[in-house]
Amino acid sequence: MRFENLMAVVSGGASGLGRAVADRVLGSGGRVVILDVAREAGERFASEVPDQVLFVPTDVREGGQVDAALARAREFLGRVDVAVSCAGVIGAGRVLGREGPMSSEAFQRTIGINLVGTFHLVRAAAGLMQAQNPNGEGERGVCVLTASVAAFEGQIGQAAYSASKGGVVGMTLPLAREFARLGIRVVTIAPGIFETPMVGGMTPELQASLGAQVPFPSRLGRPEEYAELVQSIVENPMLNGTTIRLDGAIRMQPK
Secondary structure, eight states: OOOTTOEEEEETTTSHHHHHHHHHHHHTTOEEEEEESOHHHHHHHHHHSTTTEEEEEOOTTOHHHHHHHHHHHHHHHSSOOEEEEOOOOOOOOOSEETTEEOOHHHHHHHHIIIIIHHHHHHHHHHHHHTTSOOOTTSOOEEEEEEOOGGGTSOOTTOHHHHHHHHHHHHHHHHHHHHHGGGTEEEEEEEEOSBOSHHHHTSOHHHHHHHHHTSSSSOSOBOHHHHHHHHHHHHHOTTOOSOEEEESTTOOOOOO
């Protein structure tokens, strides 16, 4: 699938990795619908290029909200070529913390946004893609999911986060196999430590320390590098049903 003039839906598209993907799509002549709970950032982004960007306030935990957002995306875009799931939270916290055991609500919130929210987007996007005319290779759409290296090397305090991202990795192949007959691909990216709003709240010293843990390049990942990989996935039809680590060869330590 060609990346030029792409019609894309990006959850978490108001900032961070999602914003980088949206910017790359726009730079290639495409249009984007962004789903996010950050209303101010989303509305500001859409106001900059109203003919190319539609912002739909959406809590991805709510399937009905995602379905409604995708219905608006179909009206605005005409079709949905790519859906990229970037909405997420860290959800850090020990199961047995100083204040007592982690609440089930805290665990469920992380799972709800990172895993269930991803499922809601894929379900709704694939539901639209299946009715679209395929390209010359029989392809109707691509779903790009976001996991994390924590899916494989979760640290102490990441039980909820790792579980949510491990779930994203785990559903990638079954989804790709199910959607194969429809010409819809599913690929997951597992980023390492990236320059995102989540990391931006840390002190410069801590950010530098985290970057130094990356073997090469010894720095934090840049959102545009994530967006570059999204483009490569879209353009290479043999990338399907797999999880790609984008991490500079880092392997997280226990803590």
